[in-house]
């Protein structure tokens with residue numbers, strides 16, 4: 490199909506921040522195998538000057554109409570679809586306004602701050618008979634389609650029982666202005682809606698062969714600092730026992746360490762990966778299986794007249810058992826002895 494025969498659509502972009510710059514840059518690059526022709530018809534910003542700066546920086550060679558308000562963009566008859574690139578907290582109002590003006594909408598993730606807002610938007614879209622979608626771009630990558638085919642159709646690794654996904658995005662929240670969307674709860678700040686949504690998405694995509702046919706149980710914990718979740722861990726539990734762990738954090742580290750070996754009980758080496766540096770692998774000799782190290786420690790302690798070992802003291806065992814009990818209470822695994 491020649492480019493002239495492809496579907497064509499005229500976009501109005503509201504918000505001139507980071508994501509809008511990435512979005513318009515991608516829509517205007519020259520690429521093979523395009524599926525549609527995109528025109529950035531208009532930019533809506535809080536000021537004409539900001540809109541003009543955005544266009545000259547990210548849309549050189551293009552001539553979008555620049556508006557100093559979003560309302561003007563919604564009312565532009567040449568705009569067919571509105572792309573919402575504002576912070577989460579404004580998505581609801583932006584989407585409702587665009588829909589009421591009869592526009593289709595592509596709205597950045599997270600779609601809204603909560604389910605109630607999302608339902609409100611979809612009800613309005615239904616009333617106005619317009620298209621609307623959450624811009625969860627990752628789901629549309631060919632890589633995802635291939636991965637899902639390998640996992641769910643070809644069953645390349647058999648049945649998938651567990652999936653983990655972590656997204657860490659270092660953010661020094663304390664140093665940001667209180668108006669930052671990463672800091673202000675009223676703007677939907679927090680790791681979950683910003684990046685945790687990706688972790689959750691990957692876990693769901695890998696665990697669910699038929700999307701949206703199951704509702705997993707959720708167990709979650711968050712680290713809240715100044716009313717904002719700076720770290721979230723979610724455990725998804727499916728009716729048949731499949732488990733997904735999705736985590737997100739704004740904490741800053743300079744790299745990661747992966748421990749390798751036969752099993753988690755038998756570490757053999759680890760690799761330190763510092764950002765932008767070559768990985769460094771540390772390997773260790775282990776003749777036999779390695780049970781002699783704990784046996785040596787026992788013998789040494791006894792010879793020294795000790796009753797506890799410093800590496801595995803009594804209170805550490807008690808702490809671990811306390812945690813295991815708490816987890817079982819939430820999780821449901823019971824032993825007859827629990828009721829004695």
Ligand SMILES: NC(=O)C1=CN([C@@H]2O[C@H](COP(=O)(O)OP(=O)(O)OC[C@H]3O[C@@H](n4cnc5c(N)ncnc54)[C@H](OP(=O)(O)O)[C@@H]3O)[C@@H](O)[C@H]2O)C=CC1
Pocket residue numbers: 503504505506507508509533534535536539540574575576577579597598599624626670682683
């Ligand atoms: N898909 C992806 O990979 C990414 C998605 N996102 C999503 O995009 C959305 C926007 O994020 P991002 O581009 O980083 O945000 P930015 O802060 O960089 O930009 C947001 C823009 O929204 C407009 N805006 C309107 N009202 C406000 C307000 N009160 N405070 C701040 N901005 C306001 C501003 O544009 P103006 O002044 O022109 O009106 C501003 O430039 C979020 O929902 C985020 O989750 C973000 C990054 C990547």
Ligand SMILES: O=C1OC[C@@H](O)[C@H](O)[C@H]1O
Pocket residue numbers: 658683684
């Ligand atoms: O979606 C996103 O991905 C990239 C991050 O920079 C951004 O905070 C987030 O919204």
